[in-house]
Amino acid sequence: MAAPAEETADFTGDAALRLAKLKGRLFEVGLVAATLIGILSLLILFVQISIDAIGPFAASPQWYLIYLGTLLAPTAAYTLYIREQPAARDANGRAFAAAVGGLVLALTAFVVIDALSPYDVLIYALFAAVPPIAVWTAGRRVERSTYIGPAIPVSIVVGLVVAAVTYGVIRPMVGILATWIAYVIVISVPVSAILGVLVARRFSRRRGLLGGTVVLSGALFIAIGGIFTNTPPSFWIVLYSLTGVPVAYVVLDQLTVRREGRIGIAGPFVVLGGILAGASLEREFAIQGLEGYLTPTLLLNSWDGLTASNAGVYPQIVGSIIIVGFMGLMAFPVGTGAAIYLEEYAPSSGLGGWLTTILEVNISNLAGVPSVVYGLLGLALFRNALGFGPGLVVSAAATLGLLILPIVVVSAQEAIRSVPGSLRQASYGMGASRWQTLREVVIPEAIPGILTGTILALGRAIGETAPLVIIAVATTTYSAPTGLLDGATALPLQIFASASNAKPEFRTGVVAATAVVLLALMLTMNAIAIVMRNRYESEH
Numbered sequence: 001m002a003a004p005a006e007e008t009a010d011f012t013g014d015a016a017l018r019l020a021k022l023k024g025r026l027f028e029v030g031l032v033a034a035t036l037i038g039i040l041s042l043l044i045l046f047v048q049i050s051i052d053a054i055g056p057f058a059a060s061p062q063w064y065l066i067y068l069g070t071l072l073a074p075t076a077a078y079t080l081y082i083r084e085q086p087a088a089r090d091a092n093g094r095a096f097a098a099a100v101g102g103l104v105l106a107l108t109a110f111v112v113i114d115a116l117s118p119y120d121v122l123i124y125a126l127f128a129a130v131p132p133i134a135v136w137t138a139g140r141r142v143e144r145s146t147y148i149g150p151a152i153p154v155s156i157v158v159g160l161v162v163a164a165v166t167y168g169v170i171r172p173m174v175g176i177l178a179t180w181i182a183y184v185i186v187i188s189v190p191v192s193a194i195l196g197v198l199v200a201r202r203f204s205r206r207r208g209l210l211g212g213t214v215v216l217s218g219a220l221f222i223a224i225g226g227i228f229t230n231t232p233p234s235f236w237i238v239l240y241s242l243t244g245v246p247v248a249y250v251v252l253d254q255l256t257v258r259r260e261g262r263i264g265i266a267g268p269f270v271v272l273g274g275i276l277a278g279a280s281l282e283r284e285f286a287i288q289g290l291e292g293y294l295t296p297t298l299l300l301n302s303w304d305g306l307t308a309s310n311a312g313v314y315p316q317i318v319g320s321i322i323i324v325g326f327m328g329l330m331a332f333p334v335g336t337g338a339a340i341y342l343e344e345y346a347p348s349s350g351l352g353g354w355l356t357t358i359l360e361v362n363i364s365n366l367a368g369v370p371s372v373v374y375g376l377l378g379l380a381l382f383r384n385a386l387g388f389g390p391g392l393v394v395s396a397a398a399t400l401g402l403l404i405l406p407i408v409v410v411s412a413q414e415a416i417r418s419v420p421g422s423l424r425q426a427s428y429g430m431g432a433s434r435w436q437t438l439r440e441v442v443i444p445e446a447i448p449g450i451l452t453g454t455i456l457a458l459g460r461a462i463g464e465t466a467p468l469v470i471i472a473v474a475t476t477t478y479s480a481p482t483g484l485l486d487g488a489t490a491l492p493l494q495i496f497a498s499a500s501n502a503k504p505e506f507r508t509g510v511v512a513a514t515a516v517v518l519l520a521l522m523l524t525m526n527a528i529a530i531v532m533r534n535r536y537e538s539e540h
Helices: 002-054 061-082 086-116 118-139 148-165 167-174 179-202 205-228 234-256 262-284 296-300 314-345 350-366 371-385 393-417 421-429 434-462 466-470 491-498 504-539
Strands: none
Touching: 002 504, 061 086, 061 262, 086 118, 086 179, 086 234, 086 262, 086 314, 086 504, 118 148, 118 167, 118 179, 148 167, 179 205, 179 234, 205 234, 234 262, 296 314, 296 504, 314 350, 314 393, 314 434, 314 491, 314 504, 350 393, 371 393, 371 466, 393 434, 393 466, 421 434, 434 504, 466 491, 491 504
């Protein structure tokens, strides 16, 4: 009588196991289907936007054949050649990072500094850089340096306050300098110092000093050449310092030190050469090309609400970059500092622990508050309480900074919490203080997660419109902002305004082209986050 019962039990167990496997397979298929649907939907959206922005159907077949022969075919052949060579792929990645990243950084830096006035940037940069350097230098000469780390950010804040107080006295004296001198001090001097440190660590102090001197001499040579040819040298100094120097460093390093896979550094030159060759042939034979709205006019001109082909969003691009930049400067230090306190210093028991728990719960809840509520907060704080005018850069940046601050705090907390406690205990066991443990162990391990969370938060804020509308930021401006107390607008607001234009070419072509520019800014930010995260992960 026992055998049938055992068989029934085995059958029931096998059926339950098969049912569990079926549920797992169905769940897996559902996840794959949802992922494919999401990717396909985004792909269709991007294709539609690109068609409206670029106008690919207007180009002649000859145009496609030219770029197939000069750009696509050489790039594809080069990619296939280095695909099976890990060293060449690694060199190719570094070369593209130096070329593309340097170009983006150079253009962004020049646009922002030119909009804010290079003299103002010079004043605040000097007052923000000299005090922490002095504190750090003093800390290296004393045995007990426990308070040197916390004193560095305090010295930066003090320096900025002193610069703001003495601005009226210092600005006329700095204004007598040539503009290119300000760019050399703000851009070329730090780049030469960084290169000198890198070369000194790798080779010797003598070579590091020589490398820094060569970089700075190159910037001065460009300035002298511009003076003699009556060409403003400021842009070329920035391009040389932030693009030419990194590319030259990567190329020389690959040719002299990392000789294996040297062919990989040719990648950017293959792409750039293909683009230039195709453009030359297109112009030489007068071949019909693309007829879209994503043109240099859109990127370099001011807004024209009457003719779509003349519409430009240069002031909006500058406004978005400046707003996001100052928003990050406000939210990142405060958010990271709050996360460090909550995770490393805040009490975990008693009345203090109870208050800490309430604070963490409220921060998590604030991360889910609708953005329009932060707009109302900005309206009450900056317009009504502080009396700021409508649409100022400082109001927009601070409002969006409040919007992303809870996200930065939560992401930084998670990153710090993920650092194993064994690393802290090992540091304490070797006699390190709490600050030294934070600086040398916890923060280096957590910085990839902190940067990733911050960049994702910035990516969310750069596309916000509701908070900016609430604090009366203009939807259209015709000049770039010149400071924190100047009016500005952002790309999302211009897209919103263009979508209601009476002319259909604005509602389709211009809106799509502006959306592509906004997506490019967001992708650039995400790419920077990925590069920085991968670098820190590889080092630690």
